Structure formats: structure tokens, C-alpha cells
Amino acid sequence: MTSRHTHSKRIEGLDKNVWVAFTSLAADPSVVNLGQGYPDIPPPSYVKQALAEAALVDRMNQYTRGFGHPSLVKALSQVYGKVYGRQIDPFKEILVTVGGYGSLFSTMQGLVEEGDEVIIIEPFFDCYVPMVRMAGAKPVLIPLRLVKVRKKTITSADWFLDPDELSTKFNSKTKAIIINTPNNPIGKVFTRDELQMIADLCIKHDTLCFSDEVYEWLVYRGHQHIKIATLPGMWDRTITISSAGKTFSVTGWKLGWSIGPEHLIKHLQTVMQNTLYTCPTPLQEAVAQGLLRNFDLMGQPECYFSSLAEELEGKRDRMAAIVKEAGMTPVIPEGGYFMLVDVTSLNQDLSHILDDEAYDYKFVKWMIKEKKLAAIPVTAFVGDESKKQFEKYIRLCFIKQDSTLDAAGEILKNWSKV
């Protein structure tokens, strides 16, 4: 007997999800998984230790403050106060959420209204578009474009926003622009000038800026992570999103935070109190411990914020080398832990696959099945109009143990062998 009732309109068309689809394919233990973005390297032991200790304290197993455990928001205020160069009120200008994802959700639900437009830069972390749509707003897409230069290696720095194209996307309905720096999947680290261009438009059109900076510490030599909220006129109109999972290699802790001015953060807090009320206590306590420890070490080589980036730079370079050896073209990322790989030169014939999917989806599914190597198709991160531009790219995650990268290397080395 079926009910006359169906689902609410707000989730219409939002059931498909690239992670759900590809994680089950990659779950086969014989598959070398460079797909979903999580480390298979262990988190720092002191962070696990802090969690184990917190769980033994009675009070740490019960509800804490809804908008963020006091010791955590105070630690965040300290660390980010230093990074921003301003006083950040731990109780009014910070919200702790369920991962960076939860911050994105609270931001959209708290600040975006029906009929608004929100500018999203392609390629984008896949949840931005459905979250904007669920808030009743219209996503307005603009792609990063590869400016081909005559040189051997392509890097994420060769992908740009066209300033004229960008300014045409702003109008009186534009509520916000979402930026992601370092960018997932390309790895682009927006320069100060690029951020200034975006800031100028935000100020001119009185638009908000949602800045997803979950990979903020993972920036490689020669590049610097700049917070758009620190540019003149931007603090009052920016929500900056971060992630404990990405910061401390504990994606399974699902803790993140939003930092911004009180008049914006208070709306995110209202969403929080009506959606899940509070985040887990012992995890927040442990993250607070981790932050305080590294606050003291900031600027020194032992600081995890910089030591992880150093470790990953080596893996990045290794990954790029083995990809090239296999005849594919990597896009060397300036930040983050993903690498785009152009598979055009392989000329892999997939015409026997009759599914109506973009080339990269077919390629990745075929690669998982035939080569036992998992990646993520990049058209999952773009709108329909840009699919042709990106369908020869796959995304590889390199925050993996050397043995995993070696295994991927073996597969890639033997690629052309049947």
C-alpha cells in the first residue's frame, strides 16, 4: 500500500551524490583508492590521545554549549585572532559545526533566501549547488579557465577567472559568491590580486562572500594562503569556513567552524539550534587541545599546520611524476591534497560503454573495474555547460601512505600493458 505522500519539494532532484556512488565502487579492498578525499595516513598521536582522555572525564560525555564547546571556541579565537590579526569574539563570531559541510549548510540556510542568486566558481565542491538550490536560490556558475601557456608543466596557477566574465555575473539579486581556496579539485590558491578583484565586486554590489578554506594549511612552497576576510571592507560581509578534519587529518571527526561578524554568525547559530543543537563534546575538547598545542608551535617546523604541508608536497611531486610516466598530464596543485589529471593523451576508447554519462565518469568506472584504481570524475564538480571543458580530467587524492602511492604507481606504470 503506497501513501499519497511524497517527499518535500526542497529535496527534489537532490538524491544523486557522487560520493555515495563512487565510495561503494571503491570499497573493494583490491582497489587502490585515490578517490574520496581522506587520509590513509594516521592523524597526529596527541590528537587521538586528547580524545581518549576527554572520554574519561564525566562532563565531557554530556552536552556542551550549543554554538561551540567553550574551550574550543576560545582556542579558535586565539589561533585565528593571530592569523587574521584581529580580535575574534569566541562566543559571537564563531560557530562550531558538523564539519566544513555543516558550516556550508548553516551558512546557506541562515543567509540565503528564496529568489537570491549565488555565484559559484567551477569546478566546485559538489555540495555547493544542491545546498544553494535547497535554500530556494539560483546557482550562477562561472568556470576557472585554463590559460594555455607554452611551458612543460601545467599548474593550478594556470587556471583563472576572467574578470570581465565574473563582473557580468553580479546583479541586484546576487546574495553571495562562494569561493574555495585552496580549491578542490584543482588545487588553485587564489592570489591577493585575484581575491581583491572578487572583494571589489562584493563591495560594489553589496554581496556576501562565503569562503571555504578547509585546506587553508595545505599550501606548498612559493604560495601563501590569503583570507579574503582580511581584505579591507570584507570582514563584515564574509563567512570563512574551516575544518578540523582537514586540519588534523581526522575527517571522521566531522567538526568544522564558521568565523565571521556577529550580525551574520548569529543567523548561522539560529540554524544550528534548530537543526542539531550541538556538536559532540569529547571531539571538540580534543580539537581544542590540538589547536592550543600547535598555536604555541606556530612558525616552527614542528607545527602540524606546516609539517603536514611539507609531507604532502613530497607526495604531490611523487604523484605527479608517476602520472606523467604513465602518459597522463597532471595539473600540479599549489595547495590542497588533490591533483587533476588530464587523460586525453591515453586515447582510451570507451565507446563500448553505452551509458549516457560524461567521458570522465565512464573513464573512472572503467578504471576502477579494469585497472583497480579509483579516482573521482571531475565533471561531478561542474555544471552542465562546462562539462565538455572538464570531461577529460580525473581527480586523484594524494594524502595517502607511500605504499598506497606506490601501488598506484605500479598500476600506472603497467597501464599500456594489457
Added chain:
Amino acid sequence: MSLQRLTSSFVPTGLNSHNLAADYKAVNLGQGFPDFSPPKFVQEAFCKAVNGGPLMHQYTRAFGHPPLVKSLAKFFSRIVGHEIDPFEDILVTVGAYQALFCAFQALVDEGDEVIIVEPFFDCYQPMVKMAGGKAVYVPLRPKAEGKGVLSSGDWVLSAEELASKFTPRTKAIVINTPNNPLGKVYKAEELQMIADLCIKHDVLCISDEVYEWLTYDGVKHVKIASLPGMWERTITVGSGGKTFSATGWKVGWAISSGHIMKHMKAMHQMSVFDCATAAQEAVAQGFEREYELFGTPESYFQQLPAMLNHKRKKLASCLESVGLQPIMPEGGYFMITDISSVKVDFSDQSTEDEPYDFKFVKWLIKEKGLATIPVSAFYSSEHSKEFDKYVRFCFVKEDSTLDAAEDILRRISQ
């Protein structure tokens, strides 16, 4: 924007009390959480998970960590009398709170009506609003006035009044059993009456059962999903926090038929995507242990209600001894008390426009150092005036906390 639908004046009762109680260093019988630790076996399971392999600290399956959904399916299939599919019929959420949020967002549309039985856990109201739904209230009322010590079992729904609330626009009814704040445990016949109406009007039932293991005096918790015709239209919400006295872990779940669950899954993947791994692993271990010990004296699900029963009786006799009229709860960890016999001079001007029980609670915290929650906060504005002479006490506290509360109450009565 869904937020526009919320009034800015709404502040959940838990939040408010937490802040005030802390400010005044009050003996806290307000917010509902234990002041004792979770049982050893579950704390050990958590430590074991934390020290487990690297995957314990990375993303797990979005809709629920496989060991957890499997142990929940195994455990609850036996109770509901229906084979629950761990991957199709269960969604793990950040506390029962987020399960409720997913249910409303996934299933309630603009203009849908949602029947809420009062007194209700305060979040139902804003969640229905945020989903664009219209809340329709129907109160539980005490059967007979002034008849000695009342039990929560004496508070009932009027069959006619309830039936009159169902219209062609009704999407769902929300029930909470055992009920917070009253402690009522709905009897099978009462659930059958609700079920009959759900089936007749083709309405969904959201059943918040977070206190399902806490029943006293041999009263049995009945799952409305186990009644004929209800599995396919009920969303049952549960809580690891309440089950294992670890509210700070924020592990909850919703169990429903796959055709409904798939919509809640879509909503979940759009809002938090997945839940923390280690805590899910620990709750899974907790359920594995309880599955083996179910019905035996070693079961935590026997021991916790036994321990709380002693505290329930202690609090009730203390309240009676100082001239208050508690309503003896059949379940849960709260007790409401009629405070109309207490004569208080409210000289605090700041609470002038507030309901009586709000004034009383603030006076009790500020002047006497005892935190409680005003019960009219659990009612719609339509009915709150009828119920503004009650406050809610939480008795899931160490005996020393209850003793301290008793001292304060004695001093008031003298």
C-alpha cells in the same frame, strides 16, 4: 529562506537554562542530561575505537557506520517484529535532534499540517515552521482534577479532540513516548487510536522514542511502528546519548521503511553528509553487548531504569514533603510539579511580562540557586496559559545533587 519562518524570539529551553544555571551556580535539575558518567563498557568501547586503526578517524559510510546500522537492525528487528534492513531502513544522525530535522525537512512541505501533541519537546515547533509546515496542537490533559497524587498515565488525549485535528492537509503527527516533560508512556490502546487515525487519513507518524528504555513500575514501552499498517508510515527516532547516558556523543538514528528513509537520506547528505566515526563504533559495541544481555539483570537497559526509579521516588517524596504536587512519571527522566501552592513575591521586574512558571523558574535560580525548566515552554501559545503552574525537574542526577536540591526546597517551605 527557511530561517525567515523562525521567530527571533525562540530560544530552546535547554539552552536558556544552561546559561542561567551556570551564571548563578545553581543546583542544576534543569537541562536533561546525566551528571554521572556513561557505563564503563561503553566508555571502554569509545577508547578502543579511538585507539583503533586509522579508519576510525576518517569518513565512514554517509548513512551510518556499517557496524552500527547492522547492530541497530539486529537489535530492533526483534522488538519491532519486522526485519529491518540495515542499509535501507536506517539513517544515523547527529543526535536524535538531527533525525527529527531530517524527517521534517524531507517530508514536510509548505502548507502541510503537522499535528503536535502537547506538551512537546520544544524543537518540534520551530522545525515544523522551518519546513514551511503549519503546526496543529492537541494537548494531553489530566483526567481528573484534585484526586491525590497524579501519574503521567492520568494525562490523556481526548479521542474526539484528536480526530478533529486531522484534515486533508495533515502530513504527519509527532508523538513522543516516553514523553518529555510529562513522562507519559502511551499505552497500546492509545497508540492504536493514533494509528487508526494515521491509517484512515494516510498520515505519517514521527515517533520520538529517545527515552524508550526508561520506564518504571512495570510499564511497557510500545513502538507504534509495530502496530499493523504502521511500519510503512512511521519514522521512529532513537538516541545513543539517552540510551547510554552519553548525551555529548550526539549519535542518534531514524528507522523507517526504505521508501520514506531514502528521502531522509537525501536530506542528510545535503546537510551534514555523515556522522563522526568513533562514537558510532562505540554505540555499535554497546548494542552488541545489550543484544546478548537483553532481558537479563546485567543489561544496562534494566540497570539504568532501576537506578533512575530510586531517584524518581526520592525526588517525588522530597517534592511532596515540601507541599508540592509532583506528577509521577511512568517513564523518561523528568518529573513535572504543580507549583501553585508556593507563595512567591516576584520582585524581579525583568520578568514582569512572562508566564508565571517562567517567573518562578527565574526566581528559583536567582534567589534560591536551583535550576528547573518552566513547563509552559513545552506548549503552544494557544494552550500555554492553561499549563503555566508547572515546572520540570530532571532526576538523572547523582544522589548528592538531588540531596542538595532537597535542602533548598526544604528551606523554601520553612
